[in-house]
Amino acid sequence: MRILAVGDVIGAPGRHALRRMLPAIRSEVAADLVVANAENSAAGRGVGVRTARELRDAGADVLTTGNHVWAQPDVDQALGDDDLRLLRPLNFPSDLPGRGACTVRVKGYDVTVVSLLGRVFMNPLDDPFRAMDTFLLAHPGNGGASQRPIIVVDFHAEATSEKLAMGWHLAGRVTAVVGTHTHVPTADARVLPGETGYVTDLGMVGPRDSIIGAAIEPTLHRFLSHRPTRSTVADGPVGFNALLVELDAPRGTCRAVYRVDRLDSSDSASRRPGSARHPSLHHEGDLNRGPFL
DSSP states (O other): OEEEEEOEEOHHHHHHHHHHHHHHHHHHHTOSEEEEEOTTTTTTSOOOHHHHHHHHHHTOSEEEOOTTTTOSTTHHHHHHOGGGOBOOOTTSOTTSSSOSEEEEEETTEEEEEEEEEOOTTSOOOSOHHHHHHHHHHHOOOSTTSSSSOEEEEEEEOSOHHHHHHHHHHHTTTSSEEEEESSOOOOSOOEEETTTEEEESOOOEEEESSSBTTBOHHHHHHHHHHOSOOOOOBOOSSEEEEEEEEEEETTTTEEEEEEEEEEEEOOTTSOOOTTGGGSOOEEOOOTTOOSEEO
């Protein structure tokens, strides 16, 4: 079994690129399930009914979120629509709308996806480590079909140390831990002891010529002036960052992980003036036959 975990989808450019690129990538890497982070899909902040439906229609099977989950006014409706499979972080108070995990049937096995939110450099929230411990104690497994439940955790966190700590905390207990939130893909994808796949950050599906998805000029102005500046989603060529997790489904373990990083070079992807001054490098790895970010 193969699961494709896709980084934060950023605004309209990310949604449109996902629709254009995901079907071909899913076919190429033979992914049986696609998990995408929808945290920034509505104008760069949050997710609503329409944007969640757009991501599902593009081919994402389960949608995770993070610290911006409550930003859109109709998110409660989206979280309540079981067909959207939109998750809010597990470690929010249990009486809030939505759910922090869902289980889908894939090739005869139950696959559980968990959305989890970090606390370092974030607003205070319930302890994600204890929340996962409690969840794993209560999780029913795969009805006897697998030695270990197939569980993929999207840990949306700022600090690399907290993400690594979560990876080691869950090593041998879940199938994979994938980090999101920073929008910058990391080069540390590996299989941890206990056969748990791990990467500190997936990256994003968002404008390459940007500052983590935001337009460069206003974001630079904020750093230079130290004054509040309204950020907007950038345009231009869109990068697609993801991780392919290859499983031993009967055992519930991870065999291998592969980064999948592409650039949307279609004519429908808008381009910033001057972006041609920064040509893409090309990487010829098995899963990166397109331009490498």
